[in-house]
Amino acid sequence: MHEIVIGCDEAAVNLKRIFIKLLQEMNISVEDVGVRNDEDKTAYPLVASAVCKKIIASGYTKRGILICGTGIGMCIAANKFRGIRAAVCHDIYSAQRSILSNNGNIACFGERVIGTELAKAILREWVKLEFKNGPSTPKVEEIVKVEWENFK
Template identity: 55%
Template sequence: MKIAIGCDEAAISLKEIIKVLLNEMKHEVKDYGVYSAEPSLYPDTAVAVASAIAAGMHERGILLCGTGIGMAISANKVPGIRAAVCHDLFSTQRSRRSNDCQIMTMGARVIGVELAKELVKVWLDCAFVGGNSTAKVSKIMEYEQKFINGGC
């Protein structure tokens, strides 16, 4: 699978650990930064990753910051993208099975390394189930298009 990954300065160490895991799992990984501990603006990285996914360059993305929240908010500004904070097994599974999220976000200051690695494995293994969720995801995309086209 082609996976985009990115972080801010708060999550560089976790990003590097997740990259090793993804390579071990034989995924193709593109790193969108950041690469140093210098303060950065996480929306830049989030939008770069989300835009690349929306353009079809990658199948999924993983974004990391201090809490995961800012990355999710920023990535969700890109039309067609659904990103969710994944800090526990249930919400991680549901982000894929029920919401067809293409991006998972995690907070390096919120969860430990081993949990983060397990959640990545689970998230990559989950597929959108459809069923009752199909209409809900379609409705999200419908509202998104209405806002893009200038109305609600």
């Protein structure tokens, strides 16, 4: 399984701690890039940037998890980086499709939106999935072409 880089803002420290514990129990390596507590007001785009840069530096071998109040802001910020395909994953089907249809590499969650047990179930499913060449491959290739055109 992939090494995971995880980050959150002050609105999601609790869920991040739960995720780290779960991933460690699954024997998955986790790198926490912050924030460490709910008093740290580091803006979520900076946390998303730190996670994305770690993934890019790994040659895209690592995956990321970003958590904020809704998951939306982190997702938007992460998708500003070339080669990053982030998706808000608040149900199992979306989490599955983020990998299987879109070769996603970051799952975004909103601590204020999703219950803890559902979030854990989604994470368990997401980490075990791998993108396979198939009908979605040409679509992912088109996403990459759009990235290279727009991120010059």
